[in-house]
Amino acid sequence: MDQPTRLxxxxxxxxxQKLIQESIKKVGIEVEIxxxxxxxxxxxxxxxxxxxxxxxxxxxxPGMNGFETCRKIKEIDKNLRxxxxxxxxxxxxxxxxxxxxxDDYCVKTADFLPLVNAIRKLIV
Amino acid sequence: MNDKFKxxxxxxxxxxxxxLVDILNSIGHxxxxxxxxSYRQAKEYFQDYVPDLIxxxxxxxxxxxFYFLEEIHKQGYEEIPVILISAFSNTNEKLKSLELGAIxxxxxxxxxxxxxxxxKFQIKLKKIMDDHIWASEKTNEGIKLLYKDLExxxxxxxxxxxxxxxxxxxxxxxxxxxxxxxxxSVSIMADGLLGELNEKQIKHLKITLENIxxxxxxINDLLDISTIENxxxxxxxxxxxxxxxxxxxxSNFVVLVVKKGLQIKCVVPEGKVxxxxxxxxxxxxxxNLINNAYKFTEKGLIEVSVVENDNTVExxxxxxxxxxxxxxxxxxxxxxDQIARQAGAGAKGTGLGLSITKGIIELHDxxxxxxxxxxxxxxxxxxxxxxxxxxxxxxxxxxxxEVKLKHNNYSVLVFNIKNPGAGNDRFLDELKELxxxxxxxxxDQTIRDNGSVFVILPDTKKDDALVVLNRIRQTINDxxxxxxxxxxxxxxxxxxSFPEDVHTxxxxxxxxxxxxxxx
Numbered sequence: 001m002d003q004p005t006r007l008x009x010x011x012x013x014x015x016x017q018k019l020i021q022e023s024i025k026k027v028g029i030e031v032e033i034x035x036x037x038x039x040x041x042x043x044x045x046x047x048x049x050x051x052x053x054x055x056x057x058x059x060x061x062p063g064m065n066g067f068e069t070c071r072k073i074k075e076i077d078k079n080l081r082x083x084x085x086x087x088x089x090x091x092x093x094x095x096x097x098x099x100x101x102x103d104d105y106c107v108k109t110a111d112f113l114p115l116v117n118a119i120r121k122l123i124v
Numbered sequence: 125m126n127d128k129f130k131x132x133x134x135x136x137x138x139x140x141x142x143x144l145v146d147i148l149n150s151i152g153h154x155x156x157x158x159x160x161x162s163y164r165q166a167k168e169y170f171q172d173y174v175p176d177l178i179x180x181x182x183x184x185x186x187x188x189x190f191y192f193l194e195e196i197h198k199q200g201y202e203e204i205p206v207i208l209i210s211a212f213s214n215t216n217e218k219l220k221s222l223e224l225g226a227i228x229x230x231x232x233x234x235x236x237x238x239x240x241x242x243x244k245f246q247i248k249l250k251k252i253m254d255d256h257i258w259a260s261e262k263t264n265e266g267i268k269l270l271y272k273d274l275e276x277x278x279x280x281x282x283x284x285x286x287x288x289x290x291x292x293x294x295x296x297x298x299x300x301x302x303x304x305x306x307x308x309s310v311s312i313m314a315d316g317l318l319g320e321l322n323e324k325q326i327k328h329l330k331i332t333l334e335n336i337x338x339x340x341x342x343i344n345d346l347l348d349i350s351t352i353e354n355x356x357x358x359x360x361x362x363x364x365x366x367x368x369x370x371x372x373x374x375s376n377f378v379v380l381v382v383k384k385g386l387q388i389k390c391v392v393p394e395g396k397v398x399x400x401x402x403x404x405x406x407x408x409x410x411x412n413l414i415n416n417a418y419k420f421t422e423k424g425l426i427e428v429s430v431v432e433n434d435n436t437v438e439x440x441x442x443x444x445x446x447x448x449x450x451x452x453x454x455x456x457x458x459x460x461d462q463i464a465r466q467a468g469a470g471a472k473g474t475g476l477g478l479s480i481t482k483g484i485i486e487l488h489d490x491x492x493x494x495x496x497x498x499x500x501x502x503x504x505x506x507x508x509x510x511x512x513x514x515x516x517x518x519x520x521x522x523x524x525x526e527v528k529l530k531h532n533n534y535s536v537l538v539f540n541i542k543n544p545g546a547g548n549d550r551f552l553d554e555l556k557e558l559x560x561x562x563x564x565x566x567x568d569q570t571i572r573d574n575g576s577v578f579v580i581l582p583d584t585k586k587d588d589a590l591v592v593l594n595r596i597r598q599t600i601n602d603x604x605x606x607x608x609x610x611x612x613x614x615x616x617x618x619x620x621s622f623p624e625d626v627h628t629x630x631x632x633x634x635x636x637x638x639x640x641x642x643x
Contacts, residue, residue, distance in 0.1 A: 089266035095259040105259075107266040109273040114265075 005123055006051035007031040010042035010069060011058045016108065020056065020085075023112035029120055039064030043072050046080070054122055056115065057102075059086045059093060067100040074101040081122045085115045128156040129247050132175040134166045134192070135159070135209070136185050140234075144179060144209075147239050153247055163187045167195070175204060177246050179230075182210035182221075193224035205246055209234065293350040296343050303343065307336045345476040349459065352483035359402040359487055363511060363553070363572045366399045366406070366437060367392045367430055373410040374428050377418065386421055388414075391429035396550065399437050400511035405484045412477050413441040413504050420502070421445030440505045448496040456494060457482045520571055520578055524632065527569075527582050528622075535589035535621040536632070537579040537596070542613040544575055551605065551612060552577050558603070559596055586621040593619060 007024075011017050017035055024031060034049055036042040039061045046055070055073055059066035070082050083104040084097045097105045103122065106114035131148065135141045141159055148155050158173060160166035163186050169175075178196075182189035189208060196204065202225050210217075211232040218229060230239050312318060314329040321329070351357040374390050381388045399406075410428075417426045424444030431438045448456065459479045485492045489509050496502040527534050539555055541548055556572045559579055563570065571578045579596075581589055597617070605612045626632045 089263055089270055091259060091263045094262045094266070095255065098255045098259055105262040105266070107269050107273075109269050110276065114269055 039069030417443035531582040
């Protein structure tokens with residue numbers, strides 16, 4: 001890997017954004033992080049900056065929600081891996097994530113470990 | 125998700141195989157296809173390749189299709205869908221294969237569109253199943269993680285709460301010292317010891333002192349609540365006549381209550397009602413409840429009563445005050461929560477009073493209950509357990525246990541009444557008071573316990589204990605109870621010393637019991 005993978009994080013919560021980034025850095029995953037605070041911004045950044053691998057999404061976003069954003073991104077490039085990471089676990093939500101094309105689904109915990117593991121799984 | 129759909133074709137005819145492969149290719153889905161010409165070959169594939177679908181010709185060179193179905197069942201692959209391809213001639217054959225787990229049939233010669241439809245259906249089914257499994261796995265995993273996360277957060281919160289309690293405790297202690305100094309100095313000034321003061325100065329110093337007292341009360345409340353919550357509050361339990369205690373508290377309030385134009389009434393049974401409690405703490409509780417009634421009552425009556433039940437003693441404070449609304453009742457005992465009751469002057473408090481009260485009562489294994497109607501009044505009921513023998517002995521053994529930890533030797537004096545029975549136990553109470561006045565060392569303890577009075581004397585050998593006993597005997601004699609009371613027949617006393625007489629705590633308790641039964 002000459003160039004680090006570009007990772008887009010779409011989350012409207014600035015604190016979560018920071019915490020996710022720190023958790024990723026802490027475990028030594030080398031990625032270049034791009035941030036977006038809404039679904040619309042995320043889709044735009046996918047078009048403009050072309051992150052290679054992963055998009056991380058929260059389901060509840062201002063404007064377009066996480067599921068729709070997921071579908072839009074998959075329409076742009078169906079090979080982009082998408083992890084949906086959310087604070088609630090709801091069987092219906094999980095099934096919906098799958099139906100909208102998400103590659104993985106995990107919960108937000110205080111240490112963001114499930115998310116970090118999911119990212120690691122997709123990068124390797 | 126992008127996994128290819130895995131198929132094994134079990135077919136010995138190359139022509140038929142090619143036809144099947146062509147049909148698969150025309151579906152437009154990505155397949156991973158393996159072809160087995162015999163059952164044995166198909167079986168070998170299973171070791172590293174578990175298919176999503178098997179297309180099975182019923183007649184194979186080595187065995188027939190039924191045998192194959194049975195085998196994959198036996199090996200635990202009954203979940204894999206199998207479509208049989210054959211020139212089925214009779215219904216029995218179809219039924220048999222259904223029994224063996226086949227899910228579908230295609231008649232030979234194969235009709236392309238029919239097979240395509242069947243396979244497409246299987247692809248769709250697999251996707252639904254996969255999605256379902258994926259979703260339920262993710263859900264379960266998520267719930268587990270969230271649960272763990274919550275647990276961790278809970279632990280952190282508990283630690284924080286503990287820290288907060290310690291903080292309150294420490295700060296309250298630290299506040300007390302300077303406050304005492306301030307109080308001293310202001311008192312000296314107010315008393316005119318530092319020179320004469322004019323009226324205004326005296327007035328302001330008095331206000332200062334009053335507020336120092338208020339502040340002191342608040343600090344005491346804070347200390348109380350933190351010791352109760354940390355379970356550090358140790359009760360000094362003994363047999364206490366609750367009737368006497370209630371009368372004392374009420375008499376302290378009479379002047380205040382009458383001044384406000386209220387009445388206060390004591391409804392208690394005749395004679396003593398003993399409860400096994402910490403006298404000072406229950407006193408505090410009563411003061412608290414009566415004070416509340418006083419604060420929130422503008423006219424009418426405050427009634428304090430004691431009622432004996434079979435297993436409990438109930439003590440209640442009833443007022444004709446503003447009352448508490450039903451929606452406020454649940455919050456009544458929570459910390460720092462002062463519900464919006466209209467109160468008279470001086471009604472300000474810390475909001476801790478009732479939670480302290482509740483804490484104290486619960487430490488006594490008791491209950492506190494409240495009933496209230498707005499504008500009609502409030503009734504607080506304290507329900508205390510009646511003293512139980514085993515618990516009282518436990519009190520003695522607990523005391524002894526503590527003494528034993530700190531001292532190598534000790535003696536216990538035991539006083540039993542010669543003619544125990546209703547009414548006579550009061551002599552033991554009086555004896556206890558008498559002895560309390562006699563003993564001077566702080567480490568000595570008197571316990572009125574289970575129909576006896578025990579005096580625990582740490583670091584006291586048998587000979588020295590005898591000196592103390594003789595002194596007490598002399599005092600009892602001096603009281604001349606036998607002349608004042610007809611029913612007084614005297615006490616039986618004993619000395620037990622450790623380690624001269626007994627070697628273990630259990631031996632001691634045992635010995636004390638024997639003494640008791642000997643009467």
